[in-house]
Amino acid sequence: MRCWPSSLGRTQTGSSHFRLTGLAFFLPDLAVSARRLRDAGKSAYNLLWQALPVVVVAVTLPVVLTEIAGQPEAIVPNLSPMATGLMLATAFSTIGVGVYMLVLLLRPSKSAAQGNKYATE
Numbered sequence: 001m002r003c004w005p006s007s008l009g010r011t012q013t014g015s016s017h018f019r020l021t022g023l024a025f026f027l028p029d030l031a032v033s034a035r036r037l038r039d040a041g042k043s044a045y046n047l048l049w050q051a052l053p054v055v056v057v058a059v060t061l062p063v064v065l066t067e068i069a070g071q072p073e074a075i076v077p078n079l080s081p082m083a084t085g086l087m088l089a090t091a092f093s094t095i096g097v098g099v100y101m102l103v104l105l106l107r108p109s110k111s112a113a114q115g116n117k118y119a120t121e
Contacts, residue, residue, distance in 0.1 A: 030047065033047055033105065034047060036105055037104060037105070039109040039110060039116055039118060040104065040105075040107040040108065040109055040110065041107075041110050041114070042104055042107070046101075046104055047101075049097050049100060049101065050097055050101060052093050052097050053090060053093045053094040053097055056086070056089055056090045056093045056094075057090055059086065060083075060086035060087060060089070060090050063082065063083050063086055064079065064083050064086070064087065067079055067080060067083050
């Protein structure tokens with residue numbers, strides 16, 4: 001007789017729900033962010049900065065995995081300075097892009113006199 005319920009099934013189900021919800025809200029979120037940037041007087045192409053961490057991860061992952069594969073018995077692998085630097089670049093680019101997008105999205109909107117057709121003035 002089990003005293004504690006297993007959370008494995010709920011974790012897997014919850015994880016797939018989060019993935020589906022994220023996928024369902026991706027395009028509407030992108031559209032709202034693009035419109036918000038246009039209202040603030042910036043180009044919607046600034047959203048492409050969010051792809052920078054993905055590119056850095058795509059460069060970093062093969063280097064790190066190759067080094068870890070060469071040390072199968074190590075509990076904590078000894079990474080080269082290049083791999084460590086790439087991992088730091090991943091962290092800093094993710095934080096930097098997040099802060100940059102936050103600043104852009106929180107800028108004040110243009111007024112109707114400045115050409116914002118959705119302004120309430």
